[in-house]
Amino acid sequence: MPDGFGTDHQRIDGRAKVTGGARYASDVVVGNVAHAWLVTSAIARGRITGFEDAEARAVPGVLEVFTHRNMQGAVAETEFFAKGGYVGSTIRPLESDQVWHAGQIVALVVADTLEAAREAAQRLRVRYAEEAPAAGFDAAGVEVVAASDAGFEDAGVGDADSAFAAAAVKVEASYSTPTQHHNPIELFTTTASWAGGKLTLHEGSQFVHGLKHGIAAQLRIDPADVHVVSPFIGGAFGARGSITQRTALVAEAARRLGRPVKLVPTRAQGFTIATYRAETRQQVKLAASRDGRLQALVHEGWEVTSRPDAYKVGGTATTSRIYACPNVRTKVHMVHADRNTPGFMRSPPELPYMFALESAMDELAYALDMDPVQLRRINDTQREPIKGLPYSSRNLVGCLDAGARAFGWERRSPAPRSMRDGEWQVGWGVATSIYPAHIGTATARVTLLPDGRARVQTAAHDVGTGAYTAIGLAAAEGLGLALERIVVELGDSDLPPAPVAGGSNTTASVCNVVIKACEEIRARRAQGQQGAIEVYAENVPEGLPPDSIGKLYQGRNALGGGLEGGKQAMAAFGAIFLEVRVHDRTREVRVPRVLGAFAAGRIVSPRQARSQLTGGLIWGIGAALHEQTEIDPRSARYMNDNMAEYLVPVNADIRQVEVLLLDEQDTQANPLGIKGIGELGNVGTNAALANAVFHATGTRPRDLPVRIEHLMA
Amino acid sequence: MRPFSYDRAAGAPGDAGTTWLAGGTTLLDLMKLDVMRPERLADINGLGLAEVRLDAQGLHLGALARMAEVAGNAEVQRHFPVVAQSLALAASQQLRNMASLGGNVLQRTRCPYFRDPSHAACNKRNPGSGCGAMDGANRLQAVLGTSDACIAAYPGDFAQALVALDAEVTLRGAAGERRMRFADLHVQPGTTPERETTLRPGELITGFTVPAGPWAARSLYLKVRDRESYAFALASAAVALDLDGKVVREARIALGGVATVPWRAAEAEADLRGKVLDEASATRAAEAAFAAARTHGENAFKPELGRRTLVRALLLAKRMEA
Numbered sequence A: 001m002p003d004g005f006g007t008d009h010q011r012i013d014g015r016a017k018v019t020g021g022a023r024y025a026s027d028v029v030v031g032n033v034a035h036a037w038l039v040t041s042a043i044a045r046g047r048i049t050g051f052e053d054a055e056a057r058a059v060p061g062v063l064e065v066f067t068h069r070n071m072q073g074a075v076a077e078t079e080f081f082a083k084g085g086y087v088g089s090t091i092r093p094l095e096s097d098q099v100w101h102a103g104q105i106v107a108l109v110v111a112d113t114l115e116a117a118r119e120a121a122q123r124l125r126v127r128y129a130e131e132a133p134a135a136g137f138d139a140a141g142v143e144v145v146a147a148s149d150a151g152f153e154d155a156g157v158g159d160a161d162s163a164f165a166a167a168a169v170k171v172e173a174s175y176s177t178p179t180q181h182h183n184p185i186e187l188f189t190t191t192a193s194w195a196g197g198k199l200t201l202h203e204g205s206q207f208v209h210g211l212k213h214g215i216a217a218q219l220r221i222d223p224a225d226v227h228v229v230s231p232f233i234g235g236a237f238g239a240r241g242s243i244t245q246r247t248a249l250v251a252e253a254a255r256r257l258g259r260p261v262k263l264v265p266t267r268a269q270g271f272t273i274a275t276y277r278a279e280t281r282q283q284v285k286l287a288a289s290r291d292g293r294l295q296a297l298v299h300e301g302w303e304v305t306s307r308p309d310a311y312k313v314g315g316t317a318t319t320s321r322i323y324a325c326p327n328v329r330t331k332v333h334m335v336h337a338d339r340n341t342p343g344f345m346r347s348p349p350e351l352p353y354m355f356a357l358e359s360a361m362d363e364l365a366y367a368l369d370m371d372p373v374q375l376r377r378i379n380d381t382q383r384e385p386i387k388g389l390p391y392s393s394r395n396l397v398g399c400l401d402a403g404a405r406a407f408g409w410e411r412r413s414p415a416p417r418s419m420r421d422g423e424w425q426v427g428w429g430v431a432t433s434i435y436p437a438h439i440g441t442a443t444a445r446v447t448l449l450p451d452g453r454a455r456v457q458t459a460a461h462d463v464g465t466g467a468y469t470a471i472g473l474a475a476a477e478g479l480g481l482a483l484e485r486i487v488v489e490l491g492d493s494d495l496p497p498a499p500v501a502g503g504s505n506t507t508a509s510v511c512n513v514v515i516k517a518c519e520e521i522r523a524r525r526a527q528g529q530q531g532a533i534e535v536y537a538e539n540v541p542e543g544l545p546p547d548s549i550g551k552l553y554q555g556r557n558a559l560g561g562g563l564e565g566g567k568q569a570m571a572a573f574g575a576i577f578l579e580v581r582v583h584d585r586t587r588e589v590r591v592p593r594v595l596g597a598f599a600a601g602r603i604v605s606p607r608q609a610r611s612q613l614t615g616g617l618i619w620g621i622g623a624a625l626h627e628q629t630e631i632d633p634r635s636a637r638y639m640n641d642n643m644a645e646y647l648v649p650v651n652a653d654i655r656q657v658e659v660l661l662l663d664e665q666d667t668q669a670n671p672l673g674i675k676g677i678g679e680l681g682n683v684g685t686n687a688a689l690a691n692a693v694f695h696a697t698g699t700r701p702r703d704l705p706v707r708i709e710h711l712m713a
Numbered sequence B: 001m002r003p004f005s006y007d008r009a010a011g012a013p014g015d016a017g018t019t020w021l022a023g024g025t026t027l028l029d030l031m032k033l034d035v036m037r038p039e040r041l042a043d044i045n046g047l048g049l050a051e052v053r054l055d056a057q058g059l060h061l062g063a064l065a066r067m068a069e070v071a072g073n074a075e076v077q078r079h080f081p082v083v084a085q086s087l088a089l090a091a092s093q094q095l096r097n098m099a100s101l102g103g104n105v106l107q108r109t110r111c112p113y114f115r116d117p118s119h120a121a122c123n124k125r126n127p128g129s130g131c132g133a134m135d136g137a138n139r140l141q142a143v144l145g146t147s148d149a150c151i152a153a154y155p156g157d158f159a160q161a162l163v164a165l166d167a168e169v170t171l172r173g174a175a176g177e178r179r180m181r182f183a184d185l186h187v188q189p190g191t192t193p194e195r196e197t198t199l200r201p202g203e204l205i206t207g208f209t210v211p212a213g214p215w216a217a218r219s220l221y222l223k224v225r226d227r228e229s230y231a232f233a234l235a236s237a238a239v240a241l242d243l244d245g246k247v248v249r250e251a252r253i254a255l256g257g258v259a260t261v262p263w264r265a266a267e268a269e270a271d272l273r274g275k276v277l278d279e280a281s282a283t284r285a286a287e288a289a290f291a292a293a294r295t296h297g298e299n300a301f302k303p304e305l306g307r308r309t310l311v312r313a314l315l316l317a318k319r320m321e322a
């Protein structure tokens, strides 16, 4: 029986994962390896004035203590990824005595054993000349810059301020979302080894070709001499997309010591040597006519970033394009503070910005005395309002209707505080989810062997999403084979390049190119070719330039699709329905059930799609109720940098989670009609939760996470 | 982590330089974080001391009984529900499988300034260096029993059950065995927050005795926290009631998550004695319990949450069938 798109199948790598057969970067054993331990800065701003390293160097087994004193100049300056470079932070840690943020790497200790490296690192004393840091929004000394000054396009149309002033019904409110850290279970491990001038890196990566070229530039070597191996990734969520600066340091240490070096940073160090989700503050104004039609939408955002890097969250690009609204004004500001550079974290723009928009929509529904589902239905549109681009397909209304039906929405009594179960106040909330559908230039090699087995090779990444299985199903579809006959090889920079595992593009990008290769194989077979047939294929999606192939070979992504770029707007949609219970005395918020209905194009691999969306909904609950990196405003340090105090939901927090997948055929987005689903599930869930809390309690949570103390008034 | 020697304790009392290793779930964490730097570990897991026994006097618990075992014991659940619940609601199943009762009561604060030596100011870790939490990230820190030197909260749960029920702790040291009120084990920070207990150097906890009493069966542990499981208490209450109809003959109350030590709420107990237990009397008792509370910024909500937690616990206990 041939398999193909839509086959319900377990993960083809599932057995390896649960039996320990899957080797993650942290598992890889390299002969004669030396162990590294990081020392990170205790201050957030200032200079290093000296080291007392005699005690550290005296620990038996210590090979070297690397600091800026002996590493300066070793790592070349490279561009920020948003300016066409590879690195997620341009702060080069061991380049000078300057400290840019708390937790910056200030030394790398290498020893024969992990224990010796750790002990020596703990015995190293660093002296600083400390300056008062600016930790975030309210600190003196931050620098506020319009994102438009750094190339961001603030979307707008019409005259939103006049329309707002003139409108019959309006709401206006400020919202905030916290700093959050990805905390993938696998730590930010790197093992670097050199042989004959060639570097091999074992490191979990969402973009092996980017890492290959970026590290080559940093170390001033030929990219052809770099091999990145990353077949399995213990969670990524955006944290492993662009390059962190630790990799070059480990590689350089290995080069100097003439010995492989392995670094396994601590959980706490992961908070400061990689990226995070920037905290935001937002202001939303919505105005509508009495029948609920939006007349004006104003959305402004402020986002924290580091001193040197202009990382933009910029979710207004999405929130301005969802509803039919003739007058829109948006504006994004970056707030430069003494912090490490933030970066992509699952649904980077949409998760924080949709929280504000979808909370405001709920506030507007109450102001209109209208059902919040109905308000979203009324303002549905098949064209985004900014440039008037048609959506390639859009079935938000179908999601709202199917979701409402399955959830039993008609049984909701609309007034706040009107539903109750014993000592618990009950609330039901709804919110829209959206995620832009991206597709990138990609390449793949597919080989059909004479015995009817096939192999797919592409440097795409399975960050835990099920990409191995989805890509296998594409080959099964293309060649008419059972999935069991197909071997998929991913996550290795020696394979043909594929884009970063980001923006939920992998399934669309890779399946399209794999199908192309399979069609060529079938054609050759039809022409009578015998033996093994190996086809290498490239796919440049409509709207992307032909040279994007060349760029991909240099480790630079070309992603198309989405809401802004082309002749049409492409996005997947969903509607989230969520129930909360809030204890009437002690105010714990619990979530007995959540339901998401999604229309996301062709579902390639239904079991993994469900798993992604289920995980997204759970993430959304955590993003609303639990996840927050606490910052000491005096020191600009992260205070709960461990998994005991940085809370994510545990099993007991997650009860009923239901995913509905609507049929959607999109003939416009890309030849296969695939939209990404990896990030869709967590968008809007935080707003659905906050809206449910308002319904339960009459208190409107506008600052995440929603905590007991916010509900005690 | 610093180098250390490791031995299996043979039962003899340790000397001043010995640090006992039980489940290791507090100790090894803090050694890896470089907060605790013991030179000599003596592993006590071979010593037995694992008894879980009920008799007419009460409940006898060995220091090396595991949290999970006591939490899951049907007799304990029935006759001393507050003991079983305080253990069941703590940590995670994996931790409860490893962790011992003796180690549990000696767990150290979760104050982030204490747990990371790169924070310069922590009077508990480095006497005289100041208190980072006082004006810093202190959402989880204490409002009762604090001092100008330290506001670190005692994070555990089980100890509240023990203080509420007037448990005794048995100790073995160089001078032989001694017993004392469990309530006398922990000391408030005062000007010496580095001193957390009245244990003598090298002294070993061998067990606990929880006396039987008419209140023990009508007892419970209520823990309010940010998530449903596996989180430290924002506020908790161990409550045991002896009722005469609706009237309180005797109330035993201890509070967690809000204080620097396992906190006996004696004022609240006195307030309830002889009263009809209802919303009004429970609220008055809760107010008495927090009359001396001092907040520090982020933990400003704790007295109110603590009061509500106690009221809820008292009213729940009243409804129990005991």
Ligand SMILES: Cc1cc2nc3c(=O)[nH]c(=O)nc-3n(C[C@H](O)[C@H](O)[C@H](O)COP(=O)(O)OP(=O)(O)OC[C@H]3O[C@@H](n4cnc5c(N)ncnc54)[C@H](O)[C@@H]3O)c2cc1C
Pocket: A643, A644, B019, B020, B021, B022, B023, B024, B025, B026, B027, B028, B029, B044, B063, B064, B067, B089, B090, B091, B092, B095, B098, B099, B100, B101, B102, B103, B104, B105, B106, B107, B155, B156, B157, B158, B203, B204, B205, B206, B230, B231, B232, B233
């Ligand atoms: C992530 C996490 C979450 C947690 N959540 C909770 C929670 O919600 N509630 C809660 O109550 N606890 C919680 N804990 C704490 C946990 O319960 C304690 O770590 C555990 O009970 C300690 O017991 P242990 O046997 O492992 O002690 P160890 O780590 O072996 O010892 C702890 C200390 O006690 C000393 N010691 C041990 N036994 C004796 C003895 N018999 N006599 C004298 N000294 C002794 C040791 O020398 C050491 O100083 C949590 C811990 C972690 C890591």
